Amino acid sequence: MRLTVIGTGYLGATHAAAMAELGHEVLGVDVDPDKIEALSAGRVPFFEPGLPELLKKHVDSGRLRFTTDYDEAAAFATVHFVGVGTPQVKGSYAADVRYVDAAITELSRRAVGKHVVFGKSTVPVGTASRLQQLASLTVSERARQAREAGDTQAADALENTSIEVAWNPEFLREGLAVKDTLEPDRVVLGLQKPGAVCDGAGREAEPAAEAILRECFAPILARETPIIVTDTATAELVKVSANAFLATKISFINAVSEICEAAGADVTTLADAIGADARIGRRFLNAGLGFGGGCLPKDIRAFMARAGELGADQALTFLREVDAINMRRREKAVDLVKESFGGSLLGHTVTVLGAAFKPNSDDVRDSPALSIAGSLSLAGAAVVVHDPQAMETAKRVFPTLDYAPSIDEALAGTEMVVVATEWQQFRDIDPVHAKSLVKRAAVLDGRNCLPTAAWQDAGWEVTSLGRG
Ligand SMILES: NC(=O)c1ccc[n+]([C@@H]2O[C@H](COP(=O)([O-])OP(=O)(O)OC[C@H]3O[C@@H](n4cnc5c(N)ncnc54)[C@H](O)[C@@H]3O)[C@@H](O)[C@H]2O)c1
Secondary structure, eight states: OEEEEEOOSHHHHHHHHHHHHTTOEEEEEOSOHHHHHHHHTTOOSSOOTTHHHHHHHHHHHTSEEEESOHHHHHHHOSEEEEOOOOOBOTTSSSBOOHHHHHHHHHHHTTOOSEEEEEEOSOOOTTHHHHHHHHHHHHHHHHHHHHHHTTOHHHHHHHHTOEEEEEEOOOOOOTTSHHHHHHSOSOEEEEEOOTTOOBBTTSOBOOOOHHHHHHHHTHHHHTTTOOEEEEEHHHHHHHHHHHHHHHHHHHHHHHHHHHHHHHHTOBHHHHHHHHHTSTTTOSTTOOOSSOOOSSSHHHHHHHHHHHHHHTTOGGGGHHHHHHHHHHHHHHHHHHHHHHHHTTTOOTTOEEEEEOOSSSTTOOOOTTOHHHHHHHHHHHTTOEEEEEOSSOHHHHHHHOTTSEEOSSHHHHHTTOSEEEEOSOOHHHHTOOHHHHHHHOSSOEEEETTSOSOHHHHHHTTOEEEETTBO
8 A cells, every 4th residue: 555654753753664564655744854854864863662673674675755745745645644743732731733734734735536544643532523624625625716717627636536534543652662553452443423524526425444444454453453443532532541541540659659658658569469450450550750751741631621622621630630649759859859968959969860751762751850850950959861862852952951971970979869760771770889989879769660679788878759
């Protein structure tokens, strides 16, 4: 199959390379010329394990190309995946959908024939049906204008043109994006209501999205991956509900960890014990600095904003608390560091290990690690940061922090270490060697990921979130 992937960031670049791996001819489209230049040269402009190899393989084979040109995109294929960003609107909880709107508008202004668009971006419920109207109206307006201008050939073609907008939400995890795209737990497809898809003459068009998606994902579905076909509203809600649930699970254990701290209990043992119950499960019960990144925080806020617009705001008021618990963990970590210096950070050096919002990623969007590093710096500490992959992305957001090129250099002469992202490299630090480098052997294990006893045996004072 020939297809385009519009928006080639974390989601789109991975999806484009994965579709080429499935045997399709793929054209990636983005408005960022630097990104397109890098991807065209076979370079992934961010860190994602396994993706550079896959990208290079298919750029070299000629099956995967990239462009900034929407004319080329509309002419290249009639099947399009849209993975553009949906960030939080500044000063509001809502999702900024202007980029998905732009992608559909650009396509609708150019498409001729029967096109199907699969939205993959995470969007507020109702977006797909709004975009369907936008696409159908744009096409019928083009047909009308061509007819008025006397261009019969173009008018005939446009009256037979339709754009079907379906939703195929993406569940990939950064760090595991390639595997998650090629071997998803499930495929969700949201289809328009009967009669919603019209051609340029206003006639009901035959829906084609389900058959096309099944063909496109044939190797994935052949492995008996479950496929859930539903309406667009349900598909949109599946994605935000999944993220809201995961965020809630993390904030639940972090709320319990506040009690553990007050009562002198151990949240890690507690999580092991409650997680052994199959109804609860141990995953996403790691107490610590909480969630961040380009998805969970903005998705729960957008979910609340949309619920408000729908008059159902009460249903999601608990997510405010989920968000607040999450943000409190960052403050708590900063307070613990301050306390360890008797209340003032002025004149003290603190090393923050981690900048990415999670290991195996260089993504620092809303990263708890970087937020803590920034807060400590603003409170007067000299902060040194090290991250195995996210130094460049972090520098762009926080150029004023000191960045050390290695763990050893980050530890040299420091008075306190904060482990803020659970990279394997940090778990593997030899506490005896580390102690020989620092000025004061104090560590805050913000991710409950260190072997506490080994660090204590080496003479470190270890503080762990939620372990009173
Ligand atoms: N990153 C993840 O782990 C993940 C997982 C699941 C879902 N999502 C969702 O996928 C979407 C994209 O996320 P991301 O992390 O890849 O974001 P990103 O910022 O890395 O990428 C978005 C890309 O869209 C491009 N873009 C913006 N407007 C465009 C336009 N009009 N035409 C073409 N390209 C355009 C940008 O230049 C950018 O390269 C979001 O809705 C996000 O919530 C992300």
